[in-house]
Amino acid sequence: MSAPAAPKLVGARVPRLEDPRLLTGQGRYVDDHRPARTLHAAFLRTPHAHARILRIDAEAARALPGVAAVLTGEDMARDCKPVRAGSRMPAYKVTSFPALAQGKVRYTGEAVAMVAAESRYLAEDALDCIVVEYEPLPAVAAMEAALAPGAPVLHEEAGDNLLLAREFACGDVDGALAGAHLVVRERFRFHRHTAVCMENRGALAEYASATGTLTLRSSAQCPGIVRDVLADLLDIPEHLIRVVAADVGGGFGAKASLYPEEIAVCVMARRLGRPVKWIGDRREDLLATSHAWDEIVEAELGVAADGTIVGLRAEVMADVGAYSIYPWTAAIEPVQTISFLPGPYRIEHYRGRTRGIATCKAPMGPYRGVGRPPAVFVMEGLLDRAARRLGMDPTALRLRNFIRAEDFPYKSPSGIVWDRSSFTETMLRAREALGWEAARAEAARSRAAGRWVGVGVASYVELTGIGSAIAVSPGMPVPTGTEAATIRVDPAGTVTAVFGIASHGQGLETTLAQVVADELGVPIETVRVLHGDTALSPYGTGTYASRSTVLAGGAGILAGRDVREKTLRIAAHLLEAHPADLVVQDGRVAVRGLPDRYVTVRDVAKAAYGGVRHLPRGMEPGLEATRFYDPYYGTASNATHMAVVEVDRETFHVRILRYLVAEDCGRIINPLVVDGQVHGGVAQGVGAALLEEIVYDGEGQLLTGTLMDYLVPTASEVPAMEVHHVETPSPTTLGGFRGMGEGGTIGAPAVIANAVSDALAELGIEVNELPLSPERLFRRIVGGS
Amino acid sequence: MAEMVTVRLKVNGVAHEGRCEPRKLLVDFLREDLELTGTHIGCEHGICGACTILFNGEAARSCIMLAVQADGSEILTVEGLMQNGTLHPLQEAFREHHGLQCGFCTPGMLMTALDFLKTNPSPTEAEVREGISAVLCRCTGYQGIVNAVRAAARTLGGAAKVESGT
Ligand code: FES
């Protein structure tokens, strides 16, 4: 078989194919769909953090003009099962998550009733007429208190509030730390955050009773996962359910889980035989979209006199909120933290223990980085503490401890296998690009002059493109290791490539088209990528965990190869040449060295559908292929971030003076898109480090229910960023791609914390809590000295 | 059912008349009654800027206005930017510089930037950042947007301003 022509599109700054529609207001987000006879849903959300529901009286609401129906938890229970996110993890307790509260509410904002009416205005009017009688129960507001004997229990079926526990252990960490030259310890606190996608969550269900088919349009990252679980919960055969996630306004992991409202609109639509739409508002988003990263980590790092790491020990507590989210479970965040804590370093002796604790808060779920923003904050913070005590340069300490070229593949103490990565290279690149020594010297001069200026560094590695060897979340029963592509050339020679992944801003319509066009040797204008629709695509789950470029890209390569091979065989037949002598490029198949002897891909496609008399003997007609790809272990991306910051001595605001990333995401498909992912990731990390925090009071009431309280960074708070690429093609994936959707957010909190600690080093202050609000810094600096 | 009011206004150069409840938000009127779904809703409390339109020539948040307040007004929405099938130079610049990812903030960002460039045709980077800080974007980290707005300023004819310290 002939090799494809040299790649032309992969690696190029191709402007995105999705942009024209999104720039002209022609995107089609869930709320832009308005089928005839649509009813609009609104949810009554409880003001109580923890209470028994004694009575719900919805009669007055039902009687309002324009109201079609009101459902409560009891109605819902008749029509669907509660969600139970299962896991094979031993110390994990399965609990129920009903679509509408049953018997009791467990967090402020939990939905207790649902109205469907002719407009959202009328639906909200009706909410005011529903009377719910509660018996308030003591709130479980803080994770530390939740485990105390006699603490109120959220899920009676679990027995207590400890929903999961896990440990990774390797070597003899106690012995190693006892014999270490230096042990640094710290209690780190990473507060609660949430994704704040600019498009709030929304769902629109349509049910056709004659055929029994259900169509759900949802702002979902994982249409395949939602389809499968709805079939079970609603008892509808899978092939009669179609889940569509067309244009989605950001996801960042927060839209990767199944939400109660998605189930509820389906139930309502099936009951009423009319389309039912729910579009969340921002208050509902802050109240009831998954939260993230809320952890307390007590950690100790032991080093030898020369800085070599001898052991690492950590205890993690995570506040997983009120429910275990499907399909990832409450384990995803706390277990990822101990999985990834050792980072890109050689560590022989390690023990990480983690606990997931239920409280009266919105459920914890995946958010960009999952577990790793806290893990890297902790590990990089410990390394800087060690460097400071040893009088060593922090980059030198990291360079001494990185997993080296000769160590790959390297099995980490938590069992992850790292393939060839460029830990040392990205560090050296970052040092050079920043001018590390000069920047440090200048910061020291600024400090001598009375300013609080500091320089920080942080390195990390993230597991990406995970195949079937391990589940994305521990023990979860959903297959996350494969994706598929169907590539179909129609008789006119144009190409439709259908994927089970779903794009929600990553530009996958463009990057996958680049991969497919190169593989087939056709112009990108002739390729259309479809995604996010379970009725169109071969089986797939969706987009999460930095997997889509690796898995869908790999499947696209496989399917593209098949189509190319058949194209060449048909062309050879038409040209009376040998397939091996042909090259396909720019939509033409030509005899090598004789560019005038060619047929077009269109000629080939026409022949392919023209029947067997146009085809080589024995060949089946048609020109399409479906292939599945499983990268098995997956691969890894890594980066080093550096930042120069200044803490204002008057206002205690942290200003980022410089920000730099040296990253390696393997073979780059589109530099425009890669840079955009890094920029966006860093901006979220900056928000996490300096501004954003979900706050509940001691009664479990949410205090950050608007965007005036939960502070998403604006263009004025996000710094200009320099992004440098070290391109090490992955040895383990087709195409050499490494996923890279999350990295920016993983590195930014750690590097900002370290830079601020450097700025305040003379005051003896080391950052151990994020976000660094001016108030928090003021208390540390003024209150603490 | 509540009494209905008549709203007459011009959107993207076209005259429209609609009847709605007095409490109806302008953004809902645009999206539902006029079926112009390009204008987005991100917060409904005037912070995110996704719903920004040009109201009688000035950037305004259509989620904190009532439709009745727009009676007799002239409105420009994102749907009105393209002329004769050609992208507006600002839209072109967003595409060229990757100023959008999910596209949800984009309509509000474009309308805000358009208004900003009218009052400041050749801004510095810091001025652009300040100017677009009225709109939240969760995807791009703003870098592509800042580059796009500055490039559009150049195409739209703003002379480069001598920058000091940026
Ligand atoms: S929707 Fe109008 S400002 Fe957010």
Ligand code: FES
């Ligand atoms: S492009 Fe997604 S919010 Fe701006």
